[in-house]
Amino acid sequence: MIEFFAITGLINTIVAIALVLYVSAKSPKTTIYWVFVGLSLAFGTWSFGYWLWLSSTEYDQALFWSRILSLGSTLIPLFYLHWVTLLLGIAKKRWALLAFAYLLTIPFLIFGFDTLFVSGVAPVGTFLFWPQPGPLYHLYIIVAYIGFFGYGSWLLWKHYQKRRGQMRLRIKYIFSGIVLAVIGGFTNFPAWYGIPLSPYGNVVTPFFFIACAYAMVQYRLRDIRRVITFAFVHVLLGGAVTVAVAILSWHFIVPNLQPILQIGFIAGLSGIVYELLRHFLHKVTGAVTSAEIKKREDAVRDVAQKLPHIIDYKEVIDLIIDTIKERMQLERTGVLLRDGSKLSSHYKIARVSGFDEGNGIGLVRDNFLTQYLARTHKPLVKEELDLLIHQVKTEKERQGITSLKKHMTQIEAALCLPLIGKEGLIGIIVLGPKISGEAFTHEDLDLLRILSDQAAIAIENAQLYKEVQDFNQTLQKKVDEQTNEIAEHADHLEKLLSMRSEFLDVASHQLRTPVSVITGILSMVRDGDLEALDEREKKKFIDSAYQKGLKLNNIINDILRASEMDTATFTLPTVQDGQIEDIIKAVVEDKKLEAENKKLKLVYQLPETALPFLSLDQEFMTQALTNLVDNAIKYSGTGTITVGAKREDNHLLLYVKDKGIGIPEKDLPKLFRKFARAKNAKEMYTDGSGLGLFIVKQVVEAHGGMVWVESVEDEGSTFYVKLPIKGYIKKSRNK
């Protein structure tokens, strides 16, 4: 049985060495590291002494190793206290206390090999050489274990109450270790006072140190409830296996072997049996922790079932946020999404609750934080940054972490989860601390990562869906627009067609009217109807047929000319530099007789200065001017018709002025259209082509000029034609 306790000493020694190696690998070489190394070495010294002391067969040997053992156990409370103050960040404040503690420990070390501390060894219970306490030993128990250890633990307790988050969880871990340490202590010390209680606590003591190391080194801690359950089951079963194997082996197999071989044999066999039981063990731990796991799985399954059915990304976000909030019990939650396009560097609030938007959560742009999340795809816990910053080695890394912390503080985030889509970071889930003040554990983060991964996919899908929808809407709008456009075109075409048919109707009417008169008269001539008329009437009758023939010719010419001009590609056929004066003179000369027959005066008003040359199509311009003079003659009863031209800046102004019937104001706008006639004009004269002014307008515009009329009904009209001097002729006419 004693050998069993000796083995625990050996195992603990190995644990102590492993702990030193563990923290050396994981932790930067700061004061707290060195103090923890001291603590581990003290534990190792104690364990090593323990092993050899219980393996001793002689008095002196046992006394020596029991004193070595005590040296270790003397230092454990001192280093523990120092380590606690460092962990809590209060070492500097308590430097006096620490110095005092170190000073106080020195005498115990000095007298460690004196009878004042350990007076000797004597049988206690089954132990042959249990150390006997000297007078200092009692003092040592009070100072070190009640004083240092108790005070350190009390400090932890005090800080546990006021600290939040990670530190709280760290302290929890240490406390769970303390519980084990106290259990160990209770079984270790009574024998010193003659109470025959075996030191079973040795088995659990290393867990205290392991808990401390874990709390110090890991920046993301596991959920302690799960760890304790897991460890408890494993240790309990592992211990039971080891004890059973040891007892059985002792009695039946290995009593005669060397101690070292015995240990090896027992350890090996225990290992094999333990290994065989592992499957069973998993089941047990699984059963114990399954309630917790089930809750997580439920949350994940719940979300996974609902997400694919949601097509609105806002609902996706609601579901994720509500699930996280409910699971984690958080003070604040929020989701930021990259604004619209992939090129945008802005992040817009998709939903927040509990955040003070005034603190800038809505103003996140691409910065160190988003770049970090996009690069690592890992959740970022603000508290962990405090720890990370002490562990990194280069100044650059330190600055990076400081920046991260700054950005997270700025948006009041305790935790940032990246939402990673196909194109990288599409958003961030921003979480505040837990209401309970607990830290985000390893398990929490696992869950959050699963949720955020699913959320990212769902959000991206929803956004794509929305894009498709928007695209459909845009498409529909485009189709509508184009349908309208086509309808408008159709309307326009219909109008054009109806205009075309109206043109034909009117044109045919205009043509038929003289034709009907000519054929009517000729038929009467043929039938001998004219025999009954006297010579004067006969002559008048035949002359009217002749006049109608001339008009018919004019109408045909006008219709042909107008339809030639009524195309988009009409250009003047022969443009030359010419004098408008020549054209005016020719037209006036030509029309003079016709005017005089109507008792009208037709005059050309000579310009004050010589007229400039223009680019002209002689034939078309003559036609246009003739039409204007014709109209003036037709619609004038008396008075003078004046034709003139003058230079004005860069253009030439030509006018035809009459004292005729004038044009009613409401007829002015349509005057230059095909077949348009002023109301009062119809009463006087109806057998023209109705195309005269239309032709004037087309000709003038083809020359790059413009035509308009100023008129007062019953007083007369003046038609103006403005032509550019510098040879600008439109090659094609725009409608």
Next chain:
Amino acid sequence: MALKNTKPKVLLIEDDPDQIHLYEIKFKLEGFDIISAEKGSLGIALAREQKPDVILLDLIMDEMGGLDVLRALKALEETRSIPVFLFTNLAKKELAEKGRDLGAAGFIIKADNEPSRVVEMVNKILGKIRS
């Protein structure tokens, strides 16, 4: 005197003087009394006053178009029964149909019908009425 009274009377409502001249000569030669009006309103007044046996009505006239005149003539008790020919060069099917609906006796396109033919058509309708 009695013979003079049996002369059928034609009213021509037409705004082109050349045409009035032409048809006046033709109808007189064929033994008709012919009166004419250059405006629709004048034509209606003449129809009420003179009670012509037949009316030739141009369609395209200013102020009051032929169809409006026809409508008025058919609305008036004293002129309703007088046969009216629409007399035009505007050869549109819709106009012919419209005229028939309004009670026109026929649709004569001037250019397609020599004056003697017009006289024939007038005689024909008068014969129908008399028999």
